[in-house]
Amino acid sequence: MRTVRIVRIVRIVRIVRRIALAGLLALALRGAAQAAEFIRGDANGDGRVTLSDVAHIADQLLPGALPAACASAADGDDDGAVGVGDAIAVMLWCFNHGPPPPQPFPDPGSDPSPDLLACEPFTAPGRDPDPAYGVSWTHPAAVQRGQPAVELFVRARTAAAIEGFSIAYLVEDASLEVASVDLEGTIVPPSPAARPGTWSFFQWDLAPTLIPEVRLLVAGVVFVTESPLERMAFAATEGPLDGEPLLRVVANVRPEAPAGPEPWKVLWPAPESFPGANEYAVGGKARVAGVVDDLGIVIVDPGEFLRADSNQDERVDVSDPIAIFAYLFLGGPEPDCLSACDMNDDSRVDISDGVFGLNYLFLGGPSIPEPTSCGLDPTLDGLLCPRSRCRGP
Ligand SMILES: [Ca+2]
Numbered sequence: 028m029r030t031v032r033i034v035r036i037v038r039i040v041r042i043v044r045r046i047a048l049a050g051l052l053a054l055a056l057r058g059a060a061q062a063a064e065f066i067r068g069d070a071n072g073d074g075r076v077t078l079s080d081v082a083h084i085a086d087q088l089l090p091g092a093l094p095a096a097c098a099s100a101a102d103g104d105d106d107g108a109v110g111v112g113d114a115i116a117v118m119l120w121c122f123n124h125g126p127p128p129p130q131p132f133p134d135p136g137s138d139p140s141p142d143l144l145a146c147e148p149f150t151a152p153g154r155d156p157d158p159a160y161g162v163s164w165t166h167p168a169a170v171q172r173g174q175p176a177v178e179l180f181v182r183a184r185t186a187a188a189i190e191g192f193s194i195a196y197l198v199e200d201a202s203l204e205v206a207s208v209d210l211e212g213t214i215v216p217p218s219p220a221a222r223p224g225t226w227s228f229f230q231w232d233l234a235p236t237l238i239p240e241v242r243l244l245v246a247g248v249v250f251v252t253e254s255p256l257e258r259m260a261f262a263a264t265e266g267p268l269d270g271e272p273l274l275r276v277v278a279n280v281r282p283e284a285p286a287g288p289e290p291w292k293v294l295w296p297a298p299e300s301f302p303g304a305n306e307y308a309v310g311g312k313a314r315v316a317g318v319v320d321d322l323g324i325v326i327v328d329p330g331e332f333l334r335a336d337s338n339q340d341e342r343v344d345v346s347d348p349i350a351i352f353a354y355l356f357l358g359g360p361e362p363d364c365l366s367a368c369d370m371n372d373d374s375r376v377d378i379s380d381g382v383f384g385l386n387y388l389f390l391g392g393p394s395i396p397e398p399t400s401c402g403l404d405p406t407l408d409g410l411l412c413p414r415s416r417c418r419g420p
């Protein structure tokens with residue numbers, strides 16, 4: 028009888044132990060799930076920390092948003108909570124203005140300072156270049172060597188509403204001096220929050236590379252309106268994907284830049300390994316631009332010219348204002364030397380130049396500004412003179 032009781036007790040103890048072990052095992056498994064390996068800052072789990080992660084973190088901040096699969100990864104500053112500060116910290120790192128995210132980074136690992144944030148294992152979407160997205164440039168066909176403040180616009184071509192956009196371009200530093208990147212003249216709304224300096228979600232940087240003559244231009248924007256919580260999705264562009272201007276780059280063409288006649292490449296896409304590689308954020312996920320144009324411009328030597336000799340016959344007479352009127356109003360060919368056509372030297376070629384010439388020739392009007400013999404323009408402007416009799420026939 029006693030033996031039977033002992034056997035029963037042993038059995039009960041075994042069952043209790045088994046249940047306890049199963050419970051411990053379940054707890055352990057749940058703990059393992061919470062402690063899945065992650066890369067800090069890689070909130071969307073594609074294996075890289077980019078602007079799309081900033082968009083993904085911002086998604087989590089919207090009211091009613093589903094919790095992130097891996098809050099630990101979204102906790103970019105490792106303070107144990109996910110907030111606007113994480114989006115800003117990750118954005119700053121992407122654009123070379125902040126320290127790299129705390130461990131684990133850049134390789135996956137577990138959190139060295141465990142907190143209450145969870146991290147379920149989740150599969151990483153691919154990063155294949157998508158031909159539906161592209162990056163191109165609106166650019167002047169030609170600029171004068173030494174010309175200051177050339178405006179270059181980055182055009183974004185999209186097939187869907189995007190939440191953010193970043194570029195990484197290599198700059199031919201001997202030709203082009205990048206002065207600033209901003210949102211002037213782009214389709215981004217000019218709200219106070221959208222202005223550079225007050226807008227935390229716009230960043231750019233010009234970083235050195237291993238090659239001294241080449242610099243890396245990175246710039247990116249996550250669309251926000253008044254607050255990071257009210258993000259604006261950029262409207263979709265349909266059809267041939269001509270794109271919309273999204274970033275303005277202001278640059279100076281260096282005096283030592285090699286002059287044309289062929290376009291000289293000054294900006295070309297950085298390899299995808301660079302941070303900020305040409306990427307669109309769509310629903311917090313990265314779409315890598317499948318079409319990325321480089322930028323070549325014809326750099327024109329300012330050269331010597333004779334002002335008011337519009338038709339390049341080495342004389343200033345009535346045929347010169349007539350040549351300007353023919354070009355402006357009769358669909359005549361563009362003159363070889365627009366600098367010479369700018370008779371009144373106001374940096375434009377328009378009807379007032381023809382009138383100025385007639386006034387000078389026949390009515391004793393003001394004299395023609397310099398150079399009135401072959402020479403350089405004393406005031407550098409955007410007008411070009413690729414061919415002039417002053418440089419030979
Ligand atoms: Ca990522």
Ligand SMILES: [Ca+2]
Nearest residue numbers: 102104106108
């Ligand atoms: Ca945080």
Ligand SMILES: [Ca+2]
Nearest residue numbers: 336338340342
């Ligand atoms: Ca002439």
Ligand SMILES: [Ca+2]
Nearest residue numbers: 369373375380
């Ligand atoms: Ca003029």
